Amino acid sequence: MITSAVRKWSLPLAVGEFCWHLSASNELSFIRYYSSRWNDFADDEQTIRGSCYGYRFFRQDESGASQWTVAQNLLRHDPFTRRAVLLMSQPLAASDIDARDVACASSLQFLLRDGRLDALLHMRSNDAFWGLPYDVFLFTMLQELMAAELGVELGTYYHSVGSLHLYAKHIQKARNVLEDTTWRDLGMPPLSCPDRLERFVAVERALRLGTSDAIRVVSELPDYWRGLAEVLACYSLTKQRNGSTSSLGTILNNSLYRHVLSSLADEEASIHK
DSSP, X not given: OOXXXXXXXXXXXXXXHHHHHHTTOOBHHHHHTTOXXXXXXXXXXXXXXXXXXXXXXXXXXXXXXXXXXXXXXXXXXXXXXXXXXXXXXXXXXXXXXXXXXXOSEEEEEEEEETTEEEEEEEEEEEETTTHHHHHHHHHXXXXXXXXXXXXXXXXXXXXXXXXXXXXXXXXXXXXXXXXXXXXXXXXXXXXXXXXXHHHHHHHHHXXXXXXXXXXXXXXXXXXXXXXXXXXXXXXXXXXXXXXXXXHHHHHHHHOTTTTTSHHHHHHHHHHTO
């Protein structure tokens, strides 16, 4: 997580994107809820064609299998396998020339070494200022999820990029981040209870759609998933204006991520002035 106040990295967006991928979705309306910038990547105003990594990881084929389950079964069958490679990019096509969005990430490989799960991500292109922090969050979360589901320890994450670049418009902002002293050394707890993943995804959907019992069901999740769901609950209260400053404050005061979410409290206060 990026805790620098200067960078203004969004934990709700990072967790929301994680849920979008877990849901095997390519729907623009889903991910646009967390950031309107996704509108710039849709060719048809309805779907994301390139960066929908979860759509390729978790979507089941005709046999009922997904890349994720096949990779997991390969690792269970042969802990020394080198075949657990999940592909995200598609073969080049003429339509890519004018496409708004072509997958930046190409492949994610899992390797079991000495009982620890390593992950090797390869990207063709990576924006060092905007994209990289969200990409590292997403793919290390997926690495940790796979390790938890396999019941093995977490290993090393390797991030390989063909073109890692910083746009001219971000140079001064990057300098400001380097000079910033507001960041905090804040770590996330180890991922646990992977069997409650589907329930967590369902809670995210309830919060995003604003169902009446959405905030209540957050408290029913195990500690790890509840912490992430509280991040989404804070965002929901702010975005949909369906809660009060006190309800947002109650969640924030008890949240492990309260320091990262502090800007949401300021936003909520300005809404109710």
